[in-house]
Amino acid sequence: MKIRYSITFFFLIIITACKSTKPSKQSKMEFPKFDIEAHRGGRGLMPENSIPAMLNALAMGVNTLEMDTHITKDGQVVVTHDDYLSPAFILQPNKEEIPKSEAQKNIIYQMPYADLKRFDIGSKYYPAFPQQKKINTSIPLLSDIIDAVQSDIDKNNRKQIFYNIETKCSEKGDGILHPNPDKFVELLINIIKEKKITSFVIIQSFDKRTIQIINKKNPEIKTAYLISNKKTFEENIKELGYKPFIYNPEYHLVNKDLILKCHQQNIKIIPWTVNTLEEINLLKNLGVDGVITDYPNLLLP
Secondary structure: OHHHHHHHHHHHHHHHHHHHHOOOOHHHOOOOOOEEEEHHHOOOOOOOOOHHHHHHHHHHOOOEEEEEEEEOOOOOEEEOOOOEOOOOOOEOOOOOEOOOOOHHHOEHHHOOHHHHOOOEOOOOOOOOOOOOOOOOOOOOEHHHHHHHHHHHHHHHOOOOOEEEEEEOOOHHHEOOOEOOHHHHHHHHHHHHHHOOOHHHEEEEEOOHHHHHHHHHHOOOOEEEEEEOOOOOHHHHHHHHOOOOOEEEEEHHHOOHHHHHHHHHOOOEEOOEOOOOHHHHHHHHHHOOOEEEEOOHHHOOO
16 A cells, blocks of 8 residues: 555656646747737727627637726726727717717726726727728726637637737826726736736836836836937937837838847837728838737737
8 A cells, every 4th residue: 555655646747747747828929920919909990909809819820919097096907008988989878979978087097996897998880990800898907808818819719819908198188087007006016917918918008107117117027118209219218218029100200220229229110000902011111129009900810
């Protein structure tokens, strides 16, 4: 009996050791050579920043899902772009239009999620994106998007994708449109760690404060600096105070010289938002490391 237990115990140790040393999916992740990012989940095709959009882009074969985050009154991290409920594509819970005069009164940060999720973000025709499929869907929690995407990856044996998550904040909006940057980052990082997606997340922002905080407190998380200003590359990097993983300029600002400067600093350059195949190919030939686009179908079969 003692011999039998000893043998059993020995094999349990071997099995446990094998399990503990097996590389996880996270440890195998490499950033793509050319990154195809679905802007707001590919809003040219599906309702922006919605779970259906993310799953559609995932099924198409994108490398990265790009999305925007805000904080609700009750401290929930939600995926939506505007500071308020936009009448351009959102309907009230009763399916009526949001009066334009009332639009900017519906501030995300001043609404609890229980009220926010009752609005329909996908049924109204959106003239800016006539190809967009109409679906009755709502503003999702970031955690729900991650759960839906990771479940779909597991269920359909898809490749793991990256999440490019933007913090929608600015100094003038502190305490009005969003919490202070430290709190914003805390709420966001808590979800990323809870969902165990740290290795395949990039946090991007126009507000350098949030990515500076992440670089200081969570340097293992990749960051990206969104740029729309006319400052030089050197000026922007100096103000940021460190080298981000990605430099994200508005695509009209990109030229061969800027690409060279990024690559000399070992920084990737991925411009936004590029929506024609002609422009995408031009930038690709110049040597960018990817593009953020509303129409990922332009690059995928």
